Amino acid sequence: MTQQQTAGPPSAGHADLAEEFLDRQTTLSRIRNILHRYPAVSPALVLLIAVVVFGLLNDRFLRVENLSLITQQVSVVGTLAIAQTLIILTAGIDLSVGAVMILSSMVVAQLAVNNGLPAPVALLAGLIVGLAAGALNGFLVTRFRLPPFIVTLGTLNIFIALTLLYSNGATVRGSAMPDMLTWTGSTFPVGPVRISTGVVVMLLLYIAIAFILGKTAWGRHVYAVGDDKEAARLAGIAVNKVLMSVYLAAGAVLAVGAWIQIGRTNAASPNAGLDLNLDSITAVVIGGTSLFGGRGSVWGTLLGALIVGVFRNGLSLAGLDVLYQTLAVGILIILAVSIDQWIRKVKS
């Protein structure tokens, strides 16, 4: 009894102290909390700093023509990265995005040029190819419960082979295509700059996907599935349906990416853009979306794609070898993942 009396008040005091201690925030932990809540803040800062630094290093960097060029250089990877973001948000990864886009672009170009189909029909066929590829990935991931990494590693090779078989390895030149297919490569003037249509298409996709992810139940379910699959299932979410729809949506986005690619390169080549797989993952990771799923945004991804574009462009304007661009991108990736890990510690 006496023991309790003496032990009672101090232990209550300890509890309060402990709570105070837990509530107390250092500047660092406050920064971490902000980054945790708004994951796009850190890539935005990196982009801002990069633009300022490269602008100081070279006057040509900040010229509007150069900035417009960067957005064009980013448009294809930026679009693939939307699809990649959707899949990474579900704690998956898609190694086949570049291959699906190339396959889709070859089908569009061949049907229009070699088979003489009208451009809208060819584009529709390209969309169907994208959806079918997404359906195959989604089917293997949901029905056979195979890890997305393995599934898309397999389909990556399958799609590359299909592309080469279908095209006989031949490139279709843009000059032979109907105007509608290369429309995404056309530019229109806005004040002193020329803006590429492909960039506008990419931005519209970003707005649409950001809206769907942020404002609809489906978007919330995508995050919930990536965050904790079992919790999502127990909360009544049809996890496999959500996963399947994510792969289908990614396939549709990739088909649009194929269109932008045809316009940007003014050709459809079976050998182009195989490194776009990794570039799209790079954009997503630098953009602050977690590879573990459930955390991130497409706006972060857009920033990530722009950061890579700005680094490559800025370093080459600074007269550095391409090798150093790749080196810089590598360092960026590791920094981005380190920051993600650090932000995640908010939990514990």
Place this chain on the structure above:
Amino acid sequence: MTAADLQTNGSKVRQPIMQARNLVKTFGRVVGLDGVSLDLYPGEVLAIIGDNGAGKSTLIKCLTGAEIPDSGELTVSGQPVHFKRPQDARVHGIETVYQNLAVSPALDVASNLFLGREERLAGPLGKIFRVLDTKGMRRKAKEELTRLGISTLQDVTVPVENLSGGQRQAVAVARAAAFGSKVVVLDEPTAALGVRESNQVLQLVRDLRDRGLPVILISHNMPHVFDVADRIHIQRLGKCAATITPQSHTMTDAVAIMTGAATA
């Protein structure tokens, strides 16, 4: 509930809300449930206790649609039901708080409360563009938390991972209470909590019962069970060893029945 039901409340003629008869569930050669029956009456807290592997979890999984029993009958309000998925049980007004909480850490409190049954805006924005009524859901989430007397959760826009164990449990319980129209099932709700947080959760359980919602409580913690339960269902080796009340037996008796040292 009709007036007649209320009058007979407490006597043996009252109708169980949920009834299980001879549930059998095997996993390969392992027998999880070996013919278990259970009745749940309106406005009571029924605790399910038992040693590890006694079939507690399997039993509630069969009651809540997380597992499909091999044989046996299940009725809700006298109607036979066959749950194939957790959603099926939910449609019948049975809400479950799982031991691992089943909350999505990165989503905020309001999103978690409405996870899987989000509400859309009225009008074309909601119907055509399927825009979520985020503000409305946040308001309702706040109302629900206030109604349950959960005062520690004022900001429903905080991600759940920033909450303490007790607060997360409160979110999970609030979700069940908000949508469970007939039964709320709680699997080890106090297992990971401190003393004060445990007491808050137990108070929530009493509040639910006082609102007429029957609660099934699975717990290892004898003092907690004897504190809130009206009846105690003791599982042993896949069977119901006894159903006792905190008045008829002591904790020592319950442990003895649980371990097979005694029979009821």
